[in-house]
Amino acid sequence: MKKTFAAFALLAFAGCITVFESEYPAVEMSSAGAADVKVQLAGFEAVVTTYEVVYGYETAYRYHSPYRRYHYGYWAPSTVMTETYIPQSRPTSAFIDRATEILELNGFNPKTDKPEYRIEVKFDGPFVTDGERAAEAAWTIFSLLTADYGVHTWTAKLKIYSISTGKLLMHCDYSERYSALVWGPIPLFSPAGSDKTAENSMQRWCLMALTDRAMADATAFLSTSARSVQK
Numbered sequence: 001m002k003k004t005f006a007a008f009a010l011l012a013f014a015g016c017i018t019v020f021e022s023e024y025p026a027v028e029m030s031s032a033g034a035a036d037v038k039v040q041l042a043g044f045e046a047v048v049t050t051y052e053v054v055y056g057y058e059t060a061y062r063y064h065s066p067y068r069r070y071h072y073g074y075w076a077p078s079t080v081m082t083e084t085y086i087p088q089s090r091p092t093s094a095f096i097d098r099a100t101e102i103l104e105l106n107g108f109n110p111k112t113d114k115p116e117y118r119i120e121v122k123f124d125g126p127f128v129t130d131g132e133r134a135a136e137a138a139w140t141i142f143s144l145l146t147a148d149y150g151v152h153t154w155t156a157k158l159k160i161y162s163i164s165t166g167k168l169l170m171h172c173d174y175s176e177r178y179s180a181l182v183w184g185p186i187p188l189f190s191p192a193g194s195d196k197t198a199e200n201s202m203q204r205w206c207l208m209a210l211t212d213r214a215m216a217d218a219t220a221f222l223s224t225s226a227r228s229v230q231k
Contacts, residue, residue: 016184016194019147022177025209027216032107035226039108040115040163043122044096046207048200049089094204095123095211102215108222117169117225118161119218123207125154126199145187150197151179154206158214160221170221174213176206 058079099121103110132151139149153175160170180197184190195201 016182016190016192018194018196019181019183021180021196022205024205025176025213027212029102029106029216030219030223032109032219032223032226035107035223037108037222037226038112038114038116039103039110039222040112040118041096041099041103041110042118042120044093044099044211046092046095046123046203047089048092048203049087095121095207098208098211099215102212102219106219108219115163117222118163119215120159120161121211121214122157123154123210124156125206126152126203127154128152139181143183146185146190147181147183148191148194148197149179149181150199150202151177152199152202152206153177154203154210156207156210156214158218160218169225170218172214172217174210176209176213178202178205178209 099119100110128151136149136151139147156174156176158170158172158174159168161167162169180202182191182194182196184193191197
């Protein structure tokens with residue numbers, strides 16, 4: 001009995017565990033080689049939401065009973081501290097920065113003032129079906145608030161243009177779905193200890209994956225184009 005109690009106590013302090021999580025897509029970038037491929041990036045726009053905590057005070061009435069034996073008491077005002085979470089939405093450059101770094105690491109030139117190509121990526125989402133919403137609610141209810149299930153689907157559209165002619169040279173559509181299930185022994189508190197199912201975390205995972213997939217195809221296309229030009 002003591003061993004069982006000790007094991008449960010250790011599990012409780014262990015917090016939340018990830019039961020399953022979507023596997024990140026495997027991608028491979030192509031190199032520009034010796035060619036000086038001048039590239040301009042556009043799009044990759046996304047908005048993230050953070051929550052600012054604002055503290056304040058308010059007056060609340062509480063029941064005081066100094067004579068509990070006689071069931072006698074009174075209501076009196078008292079000052080209590082309050083916490084308000086205010087959502088703040090702001091644009092982020094995280095994904096265009098990621099795309100820029102990918103180009104630089106693979107020998108492309110994304111900071112030129114005379115680009116030859118423009119890579120444009122536009123994100124859209126999140127998309128969550130009614131069935132997925134029902135699954136999220138079912139996991140929470142049937143686990144007695146000890147589990148949390150989250151799912152997001154985002155899409156991206158890649159276009160590559162010739163700067164000199166304005167002609168569309170390549171385009172591709174992508175879809176990325178992320179899902180995760182977390183569980184912990186303490187209702188509400190354990191699932192809240194993991195960010196795997198948080199809206200921002202699911203969005204970041206999907207847009208990072210979409211950025212990587214789009215840049216893998218873009219670098220492959222541009223490296224092939226550069227080799228054909230050299231010939």
